[in-house]
Amino acid sequence: MIRHLFKLIWNRKRSNFLLITEIFFCFLVLFAVLSLIVYNVRNYNKPLGFEHENVWLLSMRPDTDSTALNRQTLEQIMQRAKGFQEIESMALTNSNAPFAFSQMNNQLSYGEKMIMANEYLVQDDFDKVMRMQVSHGRWFGQQDNASHHYPIVINRAMQQQLFEGEDPLGKLLHRNDSSNYQVVGVVEHYRPSSEYTAEEPGFFNRIQLPRDEKDFYGELLIKVKPGMGVEFEEKMVKELSGIGKGWTMEVTTLEKMRQNKAKVAKVPMIALTIICVFLILNVALGLFGVLWYNISRRNSEIGLRRAVGAASSQVYRQFIGEVLVLATFGLVLGVAFAIQFPLLQVFEVESTVYLIALGIAIGLIYLLAIGCAFYPSRQAAAIHPAMALHEE
Amino acid sequence: MLKNYLKIAWKVLLRRKFFTFISLFGISFTLMVLMVATSLFDHTFGPQIPERDMDKLLFVNMMREEHSEGYSSSGPPSYHFLDRNVRTLQTPEQVSINSMFFQVNSYINNRKLALDIKYTDREFWDILEFEFLEGGPFGQQEVAGASRVAVINENTRNQYFGEGEAVGKTIEVDQVKYKVVGVVKDVPVLRVNSYADVWVPITLRSQDFNKPGFRGLYFATIKAHSPDDVPKIKDEYAAMLQKLEDQHAVKGSKLSSFPDTILEAFARTFLGRGREPGLAILYTILAGLTFLFMLLPAINLVSINISRIMERSSEIGVRKAFGATSSTIIGQFIVENVFLTLLGGILGFALSAAVLKLINDSGVIVYANLGLNLRVFTWGLLLSLIFGLISGVYPAYKMSRLKAVEALKGGSK
Numbered sequence: 001m002i003r004h005l006f007k008l009i010w011n012r013k014r015s016n017f018l019l020i021t022e023i024f025f026c027f028l029v030l031f032a033v034l035s036l037i038v039y040n041v042r043n044y045n046k047p048l049g050f051e052h053e054n055v056w057l058l059s060m061r062p063d064t065d066s067t068a069l070n071r072q073t074l075e076q077i078m079q080r081a082k083g084f085q086e087i088e089s090m091a092l093t094n095s096n097a098p099f100a101f102s103q104m105n106n107q108l109s110y111g112e113k114m115i116m117a118n119e120y121l122v123q124d125d126f127d128k129v130m131r132m133q134v135s136h137g138r139w140f141g142q143q144d145n146a147s148h149h150y151p152i153v154i155n156r157a158m159q160q161q162l163f164e165g166e167d168p169l170g171k172l173l174h175r176n177d178s179s180n181y182q183v184v185g186v187v188e189h190y191r192p193s194s195e196y197t198a199e200e201p202g203f204f205n206r207i208q209l210p211r212d213e214k215d216f217y218g219e220l221l222i223k224v225k226p227g228m229g230v231e232f233e234e235k236m237v238k239e240l241s242g243i244g245k246g247w248t249m250e251v252t253t254l255e256k257m258r259q260n261k262a263k264v265a266k267v268p269m270i271a272l273t274i275i276c277v278f279l280i281l282n283v284a285l286g287l288f289g290v291l292w293y294n295i296s297r298r299n300s301e302i303g304l305r306r307a308v309g310a311a312s313s314q315v316y317r318q319f320i321g322e323v324l325v326l327a328t329f330g331l332v333l334g335v336a337f338a339i340q341f342p343l344l345q346v347f348e349v350e351s352t353v354y355l356i357a358l359g360i361a362i363g364l365i366y367l368l369a370i371g372c373a374f375y376p377s378r379q380a381a382a383i384h385p386a387m388a389l390h391e392e
Numbered sequence: 393m394l395k396n397y398l399k400i401a402w403k404v405l406l407r408r409k410f411f412t413f414i415s416l417f418g419i420s421f422t423l424m425v426l427m428v429a430t431s432l433f434d435h436t437f438g439p440q441i442p443e444r445d446m447d448k449l450l451f452v453n454m455m456r457e458e459h460s461e462g463y464s465s466s467g468p469p470s471y472h473f474l475d476r477n478v479r480t481l482q483t484p485e486q487v488s489i490n491s492m493f494f495q496v497n498s499y500i501n502n503r504k505l506a507l508d509i510k511y512t513d514r515e516f517w518d519i520l521e522f523e524f525l526e527g528g529p530f531g532q533q534e535v536a537g538a539s540r541v542a543v544i545n546e547n548t549r550n551q552y553f554g555e556g557e558a559v560g561k562t563i564e565v566d567q568v569k570y571k572v573v574g575v576v577k578d579v580p581v582l583r584v585n586s587y588a589d590v591w592v593p594i595t596l597r598s599q600d601f602n603k604p605g606f607r608g609l610y611f612a613t614i615k616a617h618s619p620d621d622v623p624k625i626k627d628e629y630a631a632m633l634q635k636l637e638d639q640h641a642v643k644g645s646k647l648s649s650f651p652d653t654i655l656e657a658f659a660r661t662f663l664g665r666g667r668e669p670g671l672a673i674l675y676t677i678l679a680g681l682t683f684l685f686m687l688l689p690a691i692n693l694v695s696i697n698i699s700r701i702m703e704r705s706s707e708i709g710v711r712k713a714f715g716a717t718s719s720t721i722i723g724q725f726i727v728e729n730v731f732l733t734l735l736g737g738i739l740g741f742a743l744s745a746a747v748l749k750l751i752n753d754s755g756v757i758v759y760a761n762l763g764l765n766l767r768v769f770t771w772g773l774l775l776s777l778i779f780g781l782i783s784g785v786y787p788a789y790k791m792s793r794l795k796a797v798e799a800l801k802g803g804s805k
Binding site for chain 1: 418425494499503691692693694695696756
C-alpha cells in the first residue's frame with residue numbers, strides 16, 4: 001500500500017514538485033523559529049540563581065575626573081545610605097549588574113584549559129542583597145582581607161568547564177605576574193544578563209575599597225525593605241545628591257531592568273512567530289486549494305476504483321496517505337538540511353534544542369498536511385461511482 | 393486589448409471565490425509585512441521631522457582610536473575634538489555639537505518620570521526643524537550664559553504639568569530646576585541624533601569642555617550648503633583627521649571617524665567595514681532578505697495559479713487554434729496576475745495601516761509615529777509588481793506551451 005502510494009507520487013513528481021518545495025521551505029521556516037523559541041523557553045525555565053525583588057540600582061556619574069575626590073564622596077554617600085532605616089543591605093558592583101546591558105569578560109586558565117568567563121566585581125554584601133545561595137564553600141568577606149590571593153566565587157558552569165571533576169575549592173588561578181585568584185566558593189546558578197540567556201561561566205571578584213585605591217565604582221545595588229516606593233526613592237536621591245553635588249544619580253529597580261531585558265528578547269520572538277504563523281497559514285490555504293483541485297480532477301479515477309469494489313474509507317485513506325507521502329518527501333529534504341545544525345554545532349547551542357525543534361516541526365508539518373487533506377479527501381470519498389463514470 | 397484582459401481577469405476572480413480568497417490573502421499579507429518593514433526603515437533612515445533635509449545632513453557620532461599595541465577603543469567623540477576640529481571646518485554651512493542623551497529622574501507628586509536629557513547648542517535648533525507646539529528654542533544668549541532653561545517634549549509636558557501651557561513654568565530634572573521655554577512634538581527614539589525628552593544648553597556641562605582626548609560623550613550634526621557639498625565635507629573631514637593622526641602623541645595610532653548620513657552610520661556599525669560605509673552590501677543583504685521572505689508565498693501563488701490556469705486550458709486551446717502566439721498568451725496571464733497582485737497590494741496597504749497603528753499604540757518603540765507616506769507607497773507598489781511578476785511568469789510560460797489540440801481536449805498531464 002505504502003509502496004504503491006510512493007509510486008503514485010513519484011510518477012507525478014513534476015506536478016507535485018511545487019508542493020514539495022513549499023513543504024520544504026515551510027519546514028525550514030518552522031524549524032528556525034521553533035529553535036529560537038525552544039532555546040528561549042528552556043532558558044526561561046532554569047533558575048536565575050538570585051532574587052531581584054526589592055532591589056534597586058543606583059547609578060552615579062561624577063562630574064570630575066579626580067578619582068581621589070570621587071572616592072571620598074562615594075564613601076560619604078555610602079555612609080549616609082547605610083544610615084537609612086529603609087535599606088536592608090547594599091553592595092557596590094561594576095557596570096555589569098544583574099539585567100544591565102553591559103558585560104565584562106576575562107580569560108582564565110587552569111592547567112591546560114583556558115576559558116573566557118564573565119567577571120562580576122562585587123562587594124562582600126552582594127550575596128545578601130541578591131540572596132545568593134552558595135552550594136559549596138563560602139562567600140568572600142572580611143576574613144579574606146589578610147589573604148594575599150584574590151578570593152573568587154565561581155558558578156557551576158565555570159567549575160564544569162575549567163575543573164571538570166576536580167574539587168575547585170582552594171585552587172589558585174593565575175591573575176597576573178604578581179597575584180593569583182583563589183576559589184573560595186561555588187554557586188549553582190548565576191544568569192544575570194537576562195532570563196532568556198543561557199548559563200555562561202562566570203566568577204565573582206571581590207571589591208575591596210581600601211585596597212583598590214585607583215578604582216571607582218558607580219553602581220550601587222540596594223536591597224530595600226518590602227513596600228518601599230517612589231517616596232523613599234525621592235528622599236534618598238535628594239539626600240545623596242546633597243552629598244555628591246553635581247553628580248548625576250539615577251535609580252531604577254531591577255524589576256524594571258528585567259522587563260527591559262525581557263522586551264529585547266521577546267519582541268523579535270513575537271514578531272517572528274507572527275510572521276511564521278502567517279507564512280504557514282498561507283501555505284496551508286494554498287495546499288488545501290491545490291489538493292482540492294487535484295482531487296476534483298481525478299473524479300473518474302475515483303469512480304473507477306469505487307466501481308470495482310473499493311470502499312469509500314479506502315479511497316479516503318488513499319488520499320490522506322498520498323498527502324502524507326508528499327509531506328514526507330518535503331520533510332526528508334528539509335531534515336537533511338536542518339540536521340546539519342546540531343551536527344556542525346552552529347551557533348554553539350545545545351543539540352537538544354535543535355532536536356526538540358526538529359521534532360515539533362515535523363509533527364506540525366504532518367498535522368498541517370492532514371488538516372489540509374481532510375476535507376478534500378472526504379469529498380473524494382463521497383463521490384458516487386455512477387456519477388463519476390457518467391461524467392466521463 | 394488591456395481592457396479586455398482586465399475584464400476577463402475580473403470575471404475569473406469572481407468565478408472561483410475560494411481560490412481568489414487564498415491568493416489575495418497570501419498577497420496582501422506578504423505585502424503588508426514588507427510594507428511595515430519599509431515603513432520602519434523609512435522611519436529610522438528616511439527624512440522625518442526634525443531631520444528633514446536628509447540629503448544635506450551629516451552626523452558624527454563615533455570615534456575609534458587604535459593604538460599601535462593593538463588596543464583600541466571606540467565611542468562618541470569628545471567635545472574638545474569636535475569644538476576644535478569639526479566646528480572649524482570650512483565647507484559646512486553650520487555645525488552643531490550636542491551631547492548624547494542621558495537618562496535622569498524627575499519626581500512629581502510621588503511619581504517618578506525617567507527622562508532622557510540632551511545638552512545642545514544654539515545651532516542644533518537651526519539645523520534641525522523641530523515642530524514647536526508652544527514657545528521656542530533657547531537662544532545664543534542663554535547658551536552663552538549657561539542659563540537653566542529647557543525645551544521639553546509634548547509627552548513630558550503632559551506627564552509633568554498635565555494638559556495646558558507649560559512655557560514659563562519650572563521643571564525639576566535630576567535635582568536641578570529649569571525654566572521651560574518651549575515645547576516640541578515627540579521625537580521617536582529611533583532618531584538617536586535628535587531624540588530626547590528634555591533639551592538644555594550645552595554650556596551647563598562646561599566641565600567636559602576642556603577634557604583632552606578624542607573620546608567623550610558628544611555628537612556633531614553638520615549641515616551642508618547643498619547636497620553637492622556633502623562629498624566635499626567628507627573630504628575635508630578626512631584630511632583634518634589625517635592631520636590629527638600625524639600629530640598624535642603616540643606614534644602609529646590610528647583615528648577613524650566619519651561624517652555619515654544615518655544609513656551610512658548604521659551600515660558602518662552593522663557591517664564594521666572601516667573606511668567604506670558598505671551601503672551596497674547593506675542593500676544587497678536587505679534585497680536578499682526580502683526575496684527570501686517573498687519566496688514561500690510566491691511558490692504558493694505559483695502552484696495556485698497553475699491549478700487555476702489549468703481550468704482554463706480549453707480557453708487557451710481556442711485562442712491558440714485561432715492563431716494567438718505563445719507570447720500573447722504569456723502577456724495576458726502576466727497582466728492578469730499583476731492585476732491580482734495590485735488588488736492584493738491595495739488590501740495590503742489597508743492592513744499595514746492597521747498594523748502600524750497597532751505598533752504606535754503599543755509603545756514598543758518610544759514615541760513611534762509610523763505611518764504610510766508617498767515613499768512607502770511607492771515602495772509597496774514596486775514590491776507588488778515584483779511579486780506579481782515572480783509569481784506570474786512560470787505558470788504563464790507553462791500554459792503557453794500547451795499544444796492546441798491537447799488543450800482543446802481539456803488539460804494535459
